Amino acid sequence: MKMTMLWPSAALLCLCAAPVVAHHSGNMFDSQKQQVLEGTIKEFQWSNPHIWIQVNVPNAKGGVDEWSVEAGSPNLVGRQGWKRNSFKAGDKVVMTIHPMRNGDPGGSFVSAVFADGHTLGGVPAAQASAAPQY
16 A cells, blocks of 8 residues: 555656756747847857847937847857857947847847858848948
């Protein structure tokens, strides 16, 4: 009788101890839209679980808006050739993102074209054919 009581407890313990394979959703980004930002890198955060790129983008009022752009993990983008110094503060960049659904200044990284013409990410054809205007 004691063994019969032990099995449900052991099963429950195993379920609770199993690693949770969870990840936040990308639903906050509108993957059906692309937005192009033309600005200057403020900060590049090479950190887990995701890389963050802060971009200062001039606005219509003559000021600057700071955009937060999320990219993959250092491991993932590292396999695509990125380095800790792929973006440096002060770099001029034309960046394509999937914008936030709620309109906040941020998005998910798609691609970047730097002032010297080198690129990171999958550059859309329309952006790749147009030289950045700096």
